[in-house]
Amino acid sequence: xxxxxxxxxxxxxxxxxxxxxxxxxxxxxxxxxxxxxxxxxxxxxxxxxxxxxxxxxxxxxxxxxxxxxxxxxxxxxxxxxxxxxxxxxxxxxxxxxxxxxxxxxxxxxxxxxxxxxxxxxxxxxxxxxxxxxxxxxxxxxxxxxxxxxxxxxxxxxxxxxxxxxxxxxxxxxxxxxxxxxxxxxxxxxxxxxxxxxxxxxxxxxxxxxxxxxxxxxxxxxxxxxxxxxxxxxxxxxxxxxxxxxxxxxxxxxxxxxxxxxxxxxxxxxxxxxxxxxxxxxxxxxxxxxxxxxxxxxxxxxxxxxxxxxxxxxxxxxxxxxxxxxxxxxxxxxxxxxxxxxxxxxxxxxxxxxxxxxxxxxxxxxxxxxxxxxxxxxxxxxxxxxxxxxxxxx
Numbered sequence: 001x002x003x004x005x006x007x008x009x010x011x012x013x014x015x016x017x018x019x020x021x022x023x024x025x026x027x028x029x030x031x032x033x034x035x036x037x038x039x040x041x042x043x044x045x046x047x048x049x050x051x052x053x054x055x056x057x058x059x060x061x062x063x064x065x066x067x068x069x070x071x072x073x074x075x076x077x078x079x080x081x082x083x084x085x086x087x088x089x090x091x092x093x094x095x096x097x098x099x100x101x102x103x104x105x106x107x108x109x110x111x112x113x114x115x116x117x118x119x120x121x122x123x124x125x126x127x128x129x130x131x132x133x134x135x136x137x138x139x140x141x142x143x144x145x146x147x148x149x150x151x152x153x154x155x156x157x158x159x160x161x162x163x164x165x166x167x168x169x170x171x172x173x174x175x176x177x178x179x180x181x182x183x184x185x186x187x188x189x190x191x192x193x194x195x196x197x198x199x200x201x202x203x204x205x206x207x208x209x210x211x212x213x214x215x216x217x218x219x220x221x222x223x224x225x226x227x228x229x230x231x232x233x234x235x236x237x238x239x240x241x242x243x244x245x246x247x248x249x250x251x252x253x254x255x256x257x258x259x260x261x262x263x264x265x266x267x268x269x270x271x272x273x274x275x276x277x278x279x280x281x282x283x284x285x286x287x288x289x290x291x292x293x294x295x296x297x298x299x300x301x302x303x304x305x306x307x308x309x310x311x312x313x314x315x316x317x318x319x320x321x322x323x324x325x326x327x328x329x330x331x332x333x334x335x336x337x338x339x340x341x342x343x344x345x346x347x348x349x350x351x352x353x354x355x356x357x358x359x360x361x362x363x364x365x366x367x368x369x370x371x372x373x374x375x376x377x378x379x380x381x382x383x384x385x386x387x388x389x390x391x392x393x
Contacts, residue, residue: 006112007105014101015094022090030083037075111138111145115152122156132160177219185212218352237387238275240282240305240315241266247282248303251290259297260290260319265304269313270387273364281360282315284353285380289319294376311386312366321377329370329378333358357382 004012118136135156138149191197192205248264255262271278282303289301301319308314324332335355354370357380361368366384373379 007102007109010105010108011098011101014105015098018097019090019094022094026083026086026090029086030079033082034079037078111140111149114138115149119152132156132163173223177223178216181212181216181219185209185216188212235272236275238271238273238278240269240271240278240313240384243275243279243282244303244305244315247279247286251283251286254287255290255301258290258293258299259295260293260299260301262286262290262301263303265302267304267306269305269307269315271313271364271384272387273384277360277363281357281382282317284357285315285317285382288353288380289317289321289378292378293319293321307386308383311388312383313386315382315384316379317382318373318379319377320373320375323376324372324378326372329372332370333368354380 115136115138118134122132122134135153136149137153138146140146188205188209192202192209197205244264244266248262251262286301286303290299293299293301299320301317303315303317305313305315333354335352354368358368361382361384364384366382368380368382370378370380
């Protein structure tokens with residue numbers, strides 16, 4: 001059952017109070033008038049003997065004579081007429097008051113509608129910080145609504161400063177963290193290729209290179225996760241079919257090395273977004289399917305994309321692998337969360353792959369879900385808005 005709006009409730013309250021007050025006033029008036037009106041009235045007339053009156057007719061003593069009593073029915077009729085007229089007037093006044101109450105309530109609630117519309121625009125932004133520059137800037141007397149709007153503006157200003165500082169931190173961290181790792185990798189690669197390097201030192205150098213590569217993947221994943229959460233995206237037409245075909249070809253050597261067969265079923269699936277981020281989304285899902293597989297030559301990964309009803313495009317990535325309980329799946333989309341014993345396996349990644357997938361999907365106005373397969377493994381489904389228009393193939 002839908003509840004009444006505040007405007008409707010205020011209108012009903014105003015009209016109800018006026019109607020109750022009118023009923024009480026009419027009842028009090030009815031009682032008071034009934035008490036003041038006598039049940040019988042004596043009408044006295046003054047008689048003066050005229051020149052043509054018969055002197056033999058005797059008049060009562062004095063100049064007045066009793067005529068009659070007013071019937072009680074006349075009193076009741078007057079009270080009933082007053083009650084009927086008052087009731088009709090009360091109903092008409094209540095209807096008019098309800099109409100004016102509706103208009104006044106709407107006018108009084110206009111500032112609240114303005115606050116709500118601003119909050120909706122900010123909440124509907126595809127990126128977390130988009131729209132934080134907006135302000136309500138409500139004018140008028142400093143009442144409770146004005147104070148609420150000013151408080152909301154202050155909150156938006158602080159959030160805008162916070163996100164702006166975070167953007168600067170991400171940009172600085174991107175440079176400060178990547179540069180030393182790149183230099184370290186270059187030095188280690190130079191040392192590893194020296195012919196005079198002892199076997200023990202060569203083994204240690206290769207181990208350091210693996211650790212350095214793992215740190216690079218971790219930092220790149222964290223920066224990408226922060227970017228998709230905070231950065232405004234430049235949208236351009238992207239066909240997921242091209243992205244799927246490119247990703248399957250690009251990851252074929254890694255899949256062959258892991259003994260996993262990768263197949264793609266791309267169908268036209270045009271959408272709008274950042275091509276680099278969408279390619280990273282597909283790549284993370286396919287890499288996740290390759291790394292978290294059966295570990296045997298029977299492992300497989302299937303990638304497909306298509307358009308679906310409802311103005312959406314759908315990307316599905318399914319893979320063989322261990323049986324995963326359904327209650328474990330929501331945690332797989334959290335940063336640094338991996339399933340079971342894989343949490344301590346360094347070769348499985350940092351646990352950011354599915355977190356980045358979800359962040360990229362939501363930044364593009366889509367969503368991602370996953371469900372376990374009966375024979376083991378996962379079926380991950382990503383939905384994104386369908387791109388339409390003359391610029392879309």
